[in-house]
Amino acid sequence: MRYASVTDRLAGLGGAKWALHYRARAMKAAGHEIIELTIGEPDVPTPARLIEAATRSMASGRTGYSNGRGEPGVVAALAARYSARRGREFARDQIMCLPGTQTVLYAVLRTMAEAGDEVLIGDPMYATYEGLIAQTGAVAVRVPLRPEHGFRMQPADVAARITSRSRVLFLNTPHNPTGAVLRPDDIRALGALAREHDLWILSDEVYEDLVFPNVPFTSPLDLPDLAERTVVASSISKSHAAPGFRSGWCVGPADFCTRLLPLSETMLFGSQPFIGDLTELAVSEHSPVAADMVDRFSRRAEIIARTLDGVGSLRVHRPEAGMFTLVDVRATGLSGSDFAESLLDRHKVAVMPGESFGSGLSGWLRLSLTQPDDRTVEAATRIAAHAASILGNAA
Structure with missing residues (x-):
């Protein structure tokens, strides 16, 4: 066969x-x-309060079909969360909810890259990233993350690997497996390369709430001049000790989310409403x-x-x-x-x-x-x- x-x-x-x-x-x-x-x-x-929220939601009948973007309540809660954290307005049409960060990254990369393209990715990298890139048909171009630089991606190393086929700069901050956190100057310099070469920036930020004391965290979403090319992925798996609920999302330009929506609908046609309700509660409050x-x-x-x-x-x-x-x-x-x-x-x-x-x-x-x-x-x-x-x- x-x-x-x-x-x-x-x-x-x-x-x-x-x-x-x-x-x-x-x-x-x-x-x-x-x-x-x-x-x-x-x-x-997983905090009992979240389990109880999901249980109440199921008991009230929130077990039917959802939609490809996400339940209105959780989409609104995420828009409010990112507006507060990033210091600028994020609208609901800039949010997409999918089952867990892995699914988010799969769909986002599928929307950004295809056969013949190149995705710039740090090495070392989380174990699934290589497959996430390969499924699109694109090629992973490895950018060395060196111990002497604290495993933080260096703009010069990225610049040396950019070609006419480069389409995506794939970041992970805080980083798995190294625990490195990109600094504001790192983000600005990497963002300048992305603007110069018209690259998407995909940033996996699932560990954002697990940054150690006295370490600054910066997201490409913090910089308005990167807004048109940045998509951030995250979930409640780590921050709220809820990996089994498979509840993730991406935040990016409205046009990107509009183009991603039919792909999401073709894959899944919506997540479970009761998980959306649990996630709405989780992202509306500080993690306990x-x-x-x-x-x-x-x-x-x-x-x-x-x-x-x-x-x-x-x-x-x-x-x-x-x-x-x-x-x-x-x-x-x-x-x-x-x-x-x-x-x-x-x-x-x-x-x-x-x-x-x-x-x-x-x-x-x-x-x-x-x-x-x-x-x-x-x-x-x-x-x-x-x-x-x-x-x-x-x-």
């Missing part, structure tokens, strides 16, 4: 990147005690869980740094936001994948190999910050012991 070419473009770009996580889950199900530092799932349940997550995640990042940084051959990159930290294990002589696989087998600690996030993290590990402090200490201690045993055997 014949298959669409998109299946070839996406081969190996889905769950294969999470193979170690799935193996760890299988070991856990088989009775092994695993310290899981793989995925970015919030460490608290985000501040405490920031406190815990920043504290655990410091725990890992104190335990591992400079111990033996290991180096730790401190994040500025989000729920992950990075450990450089290159001096052990192992790849991130080999280190992570043997760590799981010998010490029952599950971490993500850096290679799952691009060649820019070859020889690194990504550790989630979602385990309790004592388990985080224990995991870091086991990682240090594993590195010591590798270096001892090499000697």
Whole structure:
């Protein structure tokens, strides 16, 4: 039988990147005690107030069809939220609601790029980005994100890779997996390149509410001169500890949203009204869980740094936001994948190999910050012991 070419473009770009996580889950199900530092799932349940809102909504009959743009209440709430946060007016026709950030990014990129185009994307990158770009037929042009620059995208590196086929500058701030946050000057310089070369700016800002203390956050939406070319994607998955509800949105130019609407309707023809009602409540208020997550995640990042940084051959990159930290294990002589696989087998600690996030993290590990402090200490201690045993055997 014949298959669409998109299946070839996406081969190996889905769950294969999470193979170690799935193996760890299988070991856990088989009775092994695993310290899981793989995925970015919030460490608290979805707030009861949001669950109750969804329950009331379902009980009142809000279980019928919706529309492709989103329920009027949540669209209005998002327009108000972004107007307040960005200091300028956002209208309802600049909002589109879809099930989760992943679906948003899929649809937005489908609206921006096609075969023959190029999408400029930082490397390392979140594991699904490569597939999101490939599904459009466009080519991902990797822009190195370097440790010496705090993994922040450098305008000179972008400029060196722009061609006549460049269509989209894909940003992620705060960044997964590095926890880097672009500064105002970074955004201005990158925005100037986008204007000069007529590029779309797509900015995934799902970790906006999880920025650590004393770190400034800036969005391309803050700059009115970038308004005609900027689309921001986000959701309640991280900020409100509600990943299972799959509730996301994008904010951008009204004309862009008008063009995106038929694609959304063709894909989904609307999200669930009761989830829209839950999201309306969530985005109308400050998150009741985000501040405490920031406190815990920043504290655990410091725990890992104190335990591992400079111990033996290991180096730790401190994040500025989000729920992950990075450990450089290159001096052990192992790849991130080999280190992570043997760590799981010998010490029952599950971490993500850096290679799952691009060649820019070859020889690194990504550790989630979602385990309790004592388990985080224990995991870091086991990682240090594993590195010591590798270096001892090499000697």
